Amino acid sequence: MPVRISKLYVLTISAFAAACGGSGATDSSTSPANTVSADPAHTVPGDEQIAALVYDNAYSVPSGFFVDERSDTDRSYTVHHVLDASSSYELCSDDYAVALAWEAEDNAARNVQGYYVESYDNERYFEFVRELAYENDVGNVDDITSPGFARVFKCGNTDRTGVDRSVLTGYAGTINAQPLDPNSIRVFTEYLWQFAFFPANRKKVIDSYGTETEHALQQTLVLAIATNQGASRCDRVEVAEWQFSVDRVSGEVSKVFTTVRTFEATLENGLVRVCI
Numbered sequence: 001m002p003v004r005i006s007k008l009y010v011l012t013i014s015a016f017a018a019a020c021g022g023s024g025a026t027d028s029s030t031s032p033a034n035t036v037s038a039d040p041a042h043t044v045p046g047d048e049q050i051a052a053l054v055y056d057n058a059y060s061v062p063s064g065f066f067v068d069e070r071s072d073t074d075r076s077y078t079v080h081h082v083l084d085a086s087s088s089y090e091l092c093s094d095d096y097a098v099a100l101a102w103e104a105e106d107n108a109a110r111n112v113q114g115y116y117v118e119s120y121d122n123e124r125y126f127e128f129v130r131e132l133a134y135e136n137d138v139g140n141v142d143d144i145t146s147p148g149f150a151r152v153f154k155c156g157n158t159d160r161t162g163v164d165r166s167v168l169t170g171y172a173g174t175i176n177a178q179p180l181d182p183n184s185i186r187v188f189t190e191y192l193w194q195f196a197f198f199p200a201n202r203k204k205v206i207d208s209y210g211t212e213t214e215h216a217l218q219q220t221l222v223l224a225i226a227t228n229q230g231a232s233r234c235d236r237v238e239v240a241e242w243q244f245s246v247d248r249v250s251g252e253v254s255k256v257f258t259t260v261r262t263f264e265a266t267l268e269n270g271l272v273r274v275c276i
Contacts, residue, residue: 042209042220044239044260047274050224051265054202054237055272061205066190069122070149078132078148081125081195082106089163089173092153099126099152106150114148123177124158124191125151158188168257172244175251182210182217188253189219189244201235202226218245226265234264234275 044050053059070079081090082102093099100119107113107130114130121127132148153160160173172192175184190208207222220243226235239260246253264275 042207042211044222044241045206047237047263047265048272050206050239051237051263051272051274053204053206054224054226054235054265055267059204061190061193062207065205065208066187066193068191068194073147076146078146079151079194080148081151081153084161088165089160090151090153092155092159092161093126094154094156096121096126100128102152103128103150117147121154123154125153127151168242169255172253172255175246175253180217180246180248180251182212182219185217185219185244185246185253186210188246189221193221198223198225200225200227200238206239215249216245216247218243220244222260229264234266236262237265238262 068079070077082099083089083106084091091099091102093102096119103126104116112132112134114132117129117131119126119128128150130148130150132146134144134146155176157175157177158173159176163171163173173188175188177184186208193205203223203225205221206224207220209220209222211218211220220241223238223240223242225238225240227238229236239262241258241260243256243258244253245256266273266275
């Protein structure tokens, strides 16, 4: 069952609570103040700047980042895509009737089923709205019902057939939307980030920037992923770049996850400290 999301937290990365570590550093070394990324023209912020964002509960993504169409929903809600039988990739169809049938089958198989309210579509997907009923309060809200937004990609825009969602590097789908421009790969990348899961306490997008080569358009997310290492130990912060690259001719997208550096930090009495 998808996670119930408070209206205050639109992106799934913001819906996870975080417990910070203690004050003792481990044997992990602290990195240089600034690190040059895979793009020589781009510089990743220093440890202190990143740590401040990691522990800032009001921060999730940089200014200008993609905002989901359902971000202004008044109540808590869920957003998910209808997946293939193996739950590896998101289904796509340009036929409304097919998409509706898939969504109805998906609803019937869910732990919490809902009754159909309406449908909606845009250039990227078909969306089916259901009112989900919960027997008891679940999660961070008091309502026993909440809207659920189930989506099926339009193949003419986004085709994720054959993608392995469990891996961070490899094939990521095909962008069929035209024209294929820098904004296409930016929206593709930032939209799908909403549905990426990293098993860590805190995860923040520090930056999102685009680059171009002769044969490809690229969008890179600079991520900070913090993991609680236990009592009396500082959190381990992994700084990584997740680059999505789309072939200018075929529209095929590949992804590469690269760890730039790691350091340790903690939150003590409301103050952020980089552990040395």
